[in-house]
Amino acid sequence: MIKYKSAEQIELMRESAQLVSKTLGMLAPLVVPGAIPLELDKKAEEFIRDHGGEPGFLGMYGFPNSLCMSPNAHVVHGIPGKSPLLEGDIISVDCGVFMNGYYGDHAYTFPIGGVDAATAQLLEDTKASLYAGIREVRLGNRIGDIGAAIQEYTESRGYGVVRELVGHGLGQKMHEEPQVPNYGKRGRGKKIQEGLVIAIEPMINLGTQRIKQLDDGWTILTADGKNSAHFEHDVAVVNGAPEILSTFQYIYDALGMEPAEYENL
Ligand code: MG
Numbered sequence: 553m554i555k556y557k558s559a560e561q562i563e564l565m566r567e568s569a570q571l572v573s574k575t576l577g578m579l580a581p582l583v584v585p586g587a588i589p590l591e592l593d594k595k596a597e598e599f600i601r602d603h604g605g606e607p608g609f610l611g612m613y614g615f616p617n618s619l620c621m622s623p624n625a626h627v628v629h630g631i632p633g634k635s636p637l638l639e640g641d642i643i644s645v646d647c648g649v650f651m652n653g654y655y656g657d658h659a660y661t662f663p664i665g666g667v668d669a670a671t672a673q674l675l676e677d678t679k680a681s682l683y684a685g686i687r688e689v690r691l692g693n694r695i696g697d698i699g700a701a702i703q704e705y706t707e708s709r710g711y712g713v714v715r716e717l718v719g720h721g722l723g724q725k726m727h728e729e730p731q732v733p734n735y736g737k738r739g740r741g742k743k744i745q746e747g748l749v750i751a752i753e754p755m756i757n758l759g760t761q762r763i764k765q766l767d768d769g770w771t772i773l774t775a776d777g778k779n780s781a782h783f784e785h786d787v788a789v790v791n792g793a794p795e796i797l798s799t800f801q802y803i804y805d806a807l808g809m810e811p812a813e814y815e816n817l
């Protein structure tokens with residue numbers, strides 16, 4: 553059953569989402585060659601607790617850390633390790649917060665220094681596909697419209713769309729109904745209603761859509777070893793239209809970037 557949120561609940565969820573955004577912004581200048589993922593994970597945990605939240609991922613389903621950090625061909629659910637980041641790598645940083653009874657959950661894929669042109673384009677196109685999906689989150693549409701938009705945007709550019717892992721409803725639980733696939737058919741699935749809050753999170757591969765799992769029981773990686781990108785926002789339906797509760801602005805401020813045109817809904 554989908555748990556639609558009141559305006560008051562959405563305000564609380566915005567605070568949880570914004571603490572994730574601030575955590576990613578704090579990390580952004582530290583995601584550089586030589587950085588140790590496990591040390592960044594500890595910094596994130598400290599930052600979240602200092603700001604009145606609890607790490608949302610730590611201990612969830614037995615996950616050992618506060619961040620999922622997934623470099624290069626790792627798609628999602630990577631465990632922060634002790635190997636330093638290298639120039640030319642990319643890394644998806646997915647962060648969860650639990651605060652005031654509600655979860656925030658969002659992610660950004662960072663380039664480590666300069667990356668090759670195809671990978672830079674993958675990052676840009678995956679982020680743009682997230683916004684293409686968000687634009688569909690309005691009254692009159694259905695859940696399938698979100699995935700269809702993401703799939704159309706990315707497959708037309710030759711990328712692989714991961715099927716096995718999907719976005720989700722968000723609230724007092726990290727994973728609520730409905731599932732929000734990154735592929736689908738227009739006009740299919742549940743109707744989008746006022747108060748829906750979902751995490752939309754395209755996982756897009758440079759090559760094949762197929763994935764496999766490491767024997768750590770967590771890490772998902774591409775079957776062909778090519779790079780994968782992952783961007784995630786928390787989105788509410790307010791007055792019939794999408795409202796993004798999380799923001800990349802703290803990351804942009806930290807890195808001296810401007811939002812892209814497509815980020816204006
Ligand atoms: Mg996430």
Ligand code: MG
Nearest residue numbers: 657751753784
């Ligand atoms: Mg999520």
